[in-house]
Amino acid sequence: MESQERPVLVALGSEVRSLRLIQAGLRLSRERSSPWIAVHVETGSSRFTEDAEQVRVWLQEAQRLGADIRIVQAPTLAQGLTEVTRNTHAQILLLGRSQDRWPWARIGHATADELQRRGLDAHIEVMDDRSPATVQAAQGTGFGAMVGAMSVLGAASGVAWLLPGEGNIALVLPVYLAAVTFIAHHWGQRLSVLASVLGSLLYNFLLETPRFSSASGHWPNLLFFLAMLLAAQAVVGLLHRLRRQAREVHRREVHTASLYLLGRALGRSRSPEEVAATAAEHIRMVFKAEASLLLALPTGWRTFPPSAHAIGLPPPAELLGRLDAGEHPGDPLEPLILGNAYCLSLTGTDRSEGVLHVLPEESTGLPPDTWELLKAFAVQTALALERLRCLEEARKAQVESETERLRSTLLGAIGHDLRTPLAAIHGAAGSLLLPGYLADSARRDLLTMIQEESERLAHLLGNILDLTRLESGAIQVQKEWQPLEEVVGSALGRLEKRQGVLPVRVDLPEALPLVPLDAVLLEQVLVNLMTNAQRHAPGRDMTLRAWEEPGWVHLEVADRGPGIPVGYQDRIFDKFFRLPEAREGGVGLGLAICRAIVQAHGGRIHVEDRPGGGSSFRLALPLDGVPPELPEVAP
Amino acid sequence: MNPPLILIVEDEEALRRFLIPTLTGQGYQVLSATTATEGLAMARSHNPDLVLLDLGLPDLDGMAVLKELRSWSRKPVMILSARNQERDKVLALDHGADDYLAKPFGAGELLARIRVALRHTLHPDVTEPVVCSGGLRIDLERREVSLEGSQVKLTALEYRLLEALTRRQGKVATHSHLLAEVWGPGGEGNTHYLRIYMAMLRKKLEADPTRPRHFITEPNVGYRLNLEAPVD
Numbered sequence: 128m129e130s131q132e133r134p135v136l137v138a139l140g141s142e143v144r145s146l147r148l149i150q151a152g153l154r155l156s157r158e159r160s161s162p163w164i165a166v167h168v169e170t171g172s173s174r175f176t177e178d179a180e181q182v183r184v185w186l187q188e189a190q191r192l193g194a195d196i197r198i199v200q201a202p203t204l205a206q207g208l209t210e211v212t213r214n215t216h217a218q219i220l221l222l223g224r225s226q227d228r229w230p231w232a233r234i235g236h237a238t239a240d241e242l243q244r245r246g247l248d249a250h251i252e253v254m255d256d257r258s259p260a261t262v263q264a265a266q267g268t269g270f271g272a273m274v275g276a277m278s279v280l281g282a283a284s285g286v287a288w289l290l291p292g293e294g295n296i297a298l299v300l301p302v303y304l305a306a307v308t309f310i311a312h313h314w315g316q317r318l319s320v321l322a323s324v325l326g327s328l329l330y331n332f333l334l335e336t337p338r339f340s341s342a343s344g345h346w347p348n349l350l351f352f353l354a355m356l357l358a359a360q361a362v363v364g365l366l367h368r369l370r371r372q373a374r375e376v377h378r379r380e381v382h383t384a385s386l387y388l389l390g391r392a393l394g395r396s397r398s399p400e401e402v403a404a405t406a407a408e409h410i411r412m413v414f415k416a417e418a419s420l421l422l423a424l425p426t427g428w429r430t431f432p433p434s435a436h437a438i439g440l441p442p443p444a445e446l447l448g449r450l451d452a453g454e455h456p457g458d459p460l461e462p463l464i465l466g467n468a469y470c471l472s473l474t475g476t477d478r479s480e481g482v483l484h485v486l487p488e489e490s491t492g493l494p495p496d497t498w499e500l501l502k503a504f505a506v507q508t509a510l511a512l513e514r515l516r517c518l519e520e521a522r523k524a525q526v527e528s529e530t531e532r533l534r535s536t537l538l539g540a541i542g543h544d545l546r547t548p549l550a551a552i553h554g555a556a557g558s559l560l561l562p563g564y565l566a567d568s569a570r571r572d573l574l575t576m577i578q579e580e581s582e583r584l585a586h587l588l589g590n591i592l593d594l595t596r597l598e599s600g601a602i603q604v605q606k607e608w609q610p611l612e613e614v615v616g617s618a619l620g621r622l623e624k625r626q627g628v629l630p631v632r633v634d635l636p637e638a639l640p641l642v643p644l645d646a647v648l649l650e651q652v653l654v655n656l657m658t659n660a661q662r663h664a665p666g667r668d669m670t671l672r673a674w675e676e677p678g679w680v681h682l683e684v685a686d687r688g689p690g691i692p693v694g695y696q697d698r699i700f701d702k703f704f705r706l707p708e709a710r711e712g713g714v715g716l717g718l719a720i721c722r723a724i725v726q727a728h729g730g731r732i733h734v735e736d737r738p739g740g741g742s743s744f745r746l747a748l749p750l751d752g753v754p755p756e757l758p759e760v761a762p
Numbered sequence: 763m764n765p766p767l768i769l770i771v772e773d774e775e776a777l778r779r780f781l782i783p784t785l786t787g788q789g790y791q792v793l794s795a796t797t798a799t800e801g802l803a804m805a806r807s808h809n810p811d812l813v814l815l816d817l818g819l820p821d822l823d824g825m826a827v828l829k830e831l832r833s834w835s836r837k838p839v840m841i842l843s844a845r846n847q848e849r850d851k852v853l854a855l856d857h858g859a860d861d862y863l864a865k866p867f868g869a870g871e872l873l874a875r876i877r878v879a880l881r882h883t884l885h886p887d888v889t890e891p892v893v894c895s896g897g898l899r900i901d902l903e904r905r906e907v908s909l910e911g912s913q914v915k916l917t918a919l920e921y922r923l924l925e926a927l928t929r930r931q932g933k934v935a936t937h938s939h940l941l942a943e944v945w946g947p948g949g950e951g952n953t954h955y956l957r958i959y960m961a962m963l964r965k966k967l968e969a970d971p972t973r974p975r976h977f978i979t980e981p982n983v984g985y986r987l988n989l990e991a992p993v994d
Contacts, residue, residue, distance in 0.1 A: 578868070585866050605982065608954045610961050616972050617979040633972040641954060646981035647848055755954045 135163040136217035136249070137189070138208055145185040148223050150461075151254060153192050155219060164215055165189035166197040168207030205241040212242075217249045272314040279306050280322050284329050296348060299334055300355060303327075307356045311363035319363065323356035382500045385413045389504060393511035399424065402515065403431030406483070406508040413504075414497060415488050420473070421446070422481040422512070446470050446482045462501070467492060471505040475513030483508060544587055544714050548580035555580075582625070590716040593651065594702065597723040604648060604727045608641040608755050611673050611680065617646070618653035622661075629661060634672040642680045643752055648724045655717040656684040656744050664688030664741065678750055685743040696734050721746075766880055769810035770794040771801030771827065772842065773820050777865075781814065784869050790876075798822030802830055812879055813839045815859075817850055825854060832858040838879040842867075848982040855936045855983070862934065878932035893928060895989035898967055898976055900928055907967070914966050919944060923959050924967075927977070927987040936984040960985060 137152035139145045149165065156163035167182050186196045201207030212220050222239060239253050283306035287299045303326045311319030331349045389409045396402040403420040410418035420431045450463050450472045462469040468486040472479045483505045487493050493501065555573040559565070565573075596602045612635055623629055653671070660669045667687040674681050691699055691706070698704050700722040705715040721744075725732040730748040737743040768790050770781050778794050785792045793808060795801035798819045805813060813831065817824035824841070831839060841854045841862035851862045860879050863872060891903040897910035902925060907914045916924065926943040927935060941949040941956055949955070960979075964971040978986045 581866070607982075609957045612961055612964075612972055613957060613979050614981070616964075616974050617981050619973050620978060623973070633970075635972065641957075646979070650981050755952075757954075757958065 132161065133216050133218035134161055134195070135159065135219045135221065136208075136212055136215060137163060137165050137194070137221045138204070138223070139165050139167050139182065139185045139189065140223070145223070146188070148221060148254060149185065149189050149192065149194075152189070152194065152221055155221065156193075159218070161218065163194045164197055164211075164217070165194040166199060166208070166211050168204050168211075169198060169200045170202065170204055170207070203238075203241075205238045205245070208238070208242060209245050209247060212247050212249050220247070220249045220251045221254060222251065223254045272318060276310045276314050276318045276322050279310055280326055280329070282306070283326070284333060287330070287334055296352070299330060300352065303330065303352070303356060304359050307359050308363050311360040312367075316360060316364055319360040320357070323353060323360060326356055327353040378496065382503070385409065385500070386503055386507065389507050393507060396511060396515070399512060399515060400431055402508060402511045406504065406511075407432055410485060410501075410504060414485065414493060414501065416493065417486045417488070419484050420481055420508070421484060428481075447472055447479055450482075462498065464492075469493065469501070471502065473505055473509035473512060475506075475509040477513075480509050480512040480516065545584065548584045548587075551580045552577050552584075587714060590714065590720060594716055594720050594723065597720065597727065602648070602727075604645045604724075606643040606645055606728070606752075608643050609646060611635060611639055611642055611682070614644065614646050614649050615653065615671060615673075618650045618657065621650065621654055622657055626661070629657065630666065630668045631657065632668060632670045634670060636674065639673055639675060639680065640750065641754060642748055642750065644728060644748060645724075648727070649748075652721045652724050652746065653682075653684070655721050659717060659744075660684060660686035660688065675750075679747045680750060681745060681747050683743055683745045685737045685741060687737075687739075687741040690736055690740065690742045691734050699734065700732070765789050765791050766811040767791040767793065767808060768812045768814060768876070769801065769804055769808065770814045771796075771798065771819065771824075772814065772816040773797065773818075774816070777816075777842075780869075781872075784872070785876075788873060798824070798827045802827060805831060805835070809835070809837070811837055812876060813837065814842055815839055816842045817847070817854065818844070825850075825857065828854055828857055828859055838882065840875060840879060851983050852936050852938075855934060856938055860933055875932075882933070893931060893989055896975060897969075898989075900924065902928060909967055916963075916966065920959055920963055920966070923956075924963060927985060931987045931989050934980050934984050934986045940984065 135152055135156045137148050139148060152163050152165065165186055167186060186198070190196050197211055199207040199211055201210060208220060208222075211217070220242070239251050242251055283302050287302045290298050290302070307319055307322050307326060310322045327349055330352050389406070392405045392409065393402055396405050399420075399422050403422065406420060407418040410416055422429055422431060446463065450461075450470065462471050462485075464470075467490060468484060469492075471483040471485070473481045473483050485493075485501065555577045559570065559573055593602070615633060615635065619629070619631065619633070657669065657671070664686045669684065669686045672683045672685070695706060699706065700718045701715075702719040703715040704719075722732050725746050725748070728748055729751065730746055732744065732746040734742050734744050768785055770778060770785075770792065772778050772781065772794070773796050778796075782792050782794060793804055793810060795804050798821050801813075801815070801819075804810075815824055815827060815831075819827070828839060828841075831837075838860040839858065841851065841859045842865060843851055843854075843862055844865050851864075854862065860882070861875055863875060892899065892901045894900075899908045901907070905921065907916055907921070907924065922944045923940065926940055930939075937953050937956055938950055941952065944959075945952065945955065960977060961971070964974055964977050968974050968977060976988055978988045980986055
């Protein structure tokens with residue numbers, strides 16, 4: 128088998144360190160351009176819910192970074208790993224050291240040794256990591272610490288020497304206990320163990336009577352003394368651990384709370400600018416650092432909030448490239464350190480939204496134990512940005528589909544409704560031009576058809592133009608106070624000139640006030656409504672009524688047609704909407720024009736069922752403004 | 763007497779192809795121009811009896827052509843305009859145009875309007891003393907109006923309004939024209955006065971005021987007194 132095809136195997140547990148293993152695994156697989164597999168062995172000891180949860184998170188992370196994932200059940204880790212390594216023909220097996228190892232495990236690695244013994248074909252690599260705490264403890268055994276510890280021990284011996292009772296163990300022991308506790312607290316366990324041994328020897332030699340001798344009769348006391356001191360430093364060690372745990376719990380609480388606050392604030396942000404401002408504010412509060420976001424906007428890269436410290440940064444694209452190719456490939460969240468500043472990729476679920484740039488106020492930088500929190504902040508911010516981007520994309524898509532729908536309806540309407548009359552005109556004109564005899568009546572029919580169809584075309588084009596102009600605001604409403612009677616008259620006149628006398632009963636009360644309206648536009652409304660009524664109930668009576676109510680004048684055009692089906696009473700005013708059973712003629716613009724005109728007048732229009740059958744279109748026009756003074760009318 | 767000469771100033775070829783045969787078929791002499799400059803030159807050289815003027819010309823605004831024509835000629839000018847251009851129509855009428863036709867228009871309407879306009883010019887000083895239409899009879903000499911044989915009493919203002927309309931019978935009279943003629947200078951802003959008096963005239967002189975046969979409204983432009991079977 129080619130080595131390129133042999134996978135890199137990474138064994139994951141629930142520990143935080145697993146993230147390092149994942150990164151190392153990814154790096155190895157990239158270096159060797161081979162696939163990689165993340166494996167977790169369930170041995171029965173990791174059955175705690177919390178652990179299982181954590182393992183799942185790590186496995187998911189590995190999967191996100193391109194790993195295949197396996198979960199194996201086996202009595203021991205070594206057995207499980209052996210099985211998987213053999214099955215997958217892995218070239219490398221990557222292991223971490225178990226956290227709760229025994230001291231002797233430092234010399235070797237129990238699982239690794241066992242795997243070696245099993246004679247695996249794969250190269251076994253153990254990732255060693257020294258936690259910061261260990262490093263600190265090691266630093267504690269410096270020369271200064273030694274001098275300090277010896278001084279404290281010397282001082283304790285001096286005090287004990289001066290105590291009365293000739294080295295009475297009950298009086299001397301507390302002094303040494305205090306000294307050893309102090310040493311353990313300040314310089315760590317190693318020195319305190321040393322101090323315990325030295326202290327008990329000093330006691331034995333200096334204080335026990337007879338002094339300056341190491342009589343064999345002192346041995347029981349010496350051992351007792353030593354045991355007490357060792358016990359003391361063990362207590363100190365326990366206290367240390369408790370304190371560390373308490374601090375850790377507190378730190379986590381603070382982290383959780385600050386993340387929660389950030390998440391809530393980001394949830395309220397409505398724009399990338401707001402997200403950036405919110406994130407920067409929270410980072411300033413929690414980390415005491417200046418933060419800015421370098422975001423990819425449709426218009427190019429922008430820095431939010433605009434700040435001086437982001438000037439001179441490499442372009443975000445380059446930063447992202449460096450983040451990706453950096454020390455921790457595949458973990459785009461790992462900060463890139465540029466001078467005093469930290470750059471983090473803002474990676475949401477699928478892609479990077481930009482770069483977070485953080486410049487701490489302290490020149491010492493951010494403590495490493497806050498990095499995880501900073502990464503969590505970056506993820507939250509990235510998710511907020513991603514949410515906004517997705518919302519925007521969804522909105523755009525909706526607008527586009529709406530526009531597309533309108534355009535296709537318009538095209539459909541034009542395609543059909545404009546072509547039909549054109550075809551008729553074209554055909555009729557062609558027939559008239561044909562050589563040969565055509566009866567006078569036939570000629571007349573053809574000519575009449577040409578006239579009627581061209582009128583229909585003109586009407587249609589007029590409607591489309593009117594609506595376009597109304598919607599674009601090109602038509603200004605010119606309201607003038609006038610009697611309704613006049614506009615009703617001109618509308619009827621226009622209709623009847625075309626179609627002859629219509630069966631319209633007009634009912635306008637004498638006392639109707641003047642109404643502020645645009646005569647041309649309102650005439651159009653009445654013509655459209657009456658044309659519809661005529662089309663849907665030809666020959667049947669129609670009424671046009673008006674009445675006044677304080678502040679409003681109402682107009683009604685009612686017909687005895689089939690009425691508007693339930694559910695369509697709002698939609699019939701939409702552009703290009705036609706009732707499913709609508710017959711030929713009409714593109715679905717007439718009522719849309721009516722609505723646009725009435726609304727431009729500040730009025731309302733709706734349709735309701737007419738008692739006794741048919742529909743009743745009602746419009747209300749506001750009597751706003753000051754009515755003009757009326758002339759004195761002589762009888 | 764020679765048949766009347768009509769000058770068409772219109773840049774749309776389709777419309778010229780429709781207008782020229784229609785008018786020559788009715789016995790008019792016809793000239794046509796496609797630009798404002800050409801139109802003005804022809805008007806000067808031929809002095810036509812009537813000009814059909816399109817407002818949307820390629821080289822010069824139709825309104826400018828109208829003003830130029832009006833500076834030396836009183837011959838009727840009829841505007842050809844698109845729909846929804848009430849402002850332009852009013853402007854043209856107030857600048858001396860005699861009438862307008864909104865596109866698209868039919869041949870019948872065109873010829874009727876031309877006849878009305880020509881009658882006014884051919885007999886500029888003579889307004890028929892008595893006009894009749896339907897049951898309506900207006901006697902300008904004796905200041906008497908009757909409907910279906912019975913006399914109708916009009917107020918002084920109503921009569922002046924009726925008289926102003928009758929003088930321009932068949933042609934559109936703009937709001938401002940009527941206001942100036944009936945109410946005199948200073949009456950221009952009171953269009954609602956005019957509307958109320960028109961409503962009263964209709965009430966007295968129309969069989970059905972909501973279906974006026976004589977007092978036709980030209981929305982946002984003015985009114986037209988439409989008389990059937992004009993006395994010729």
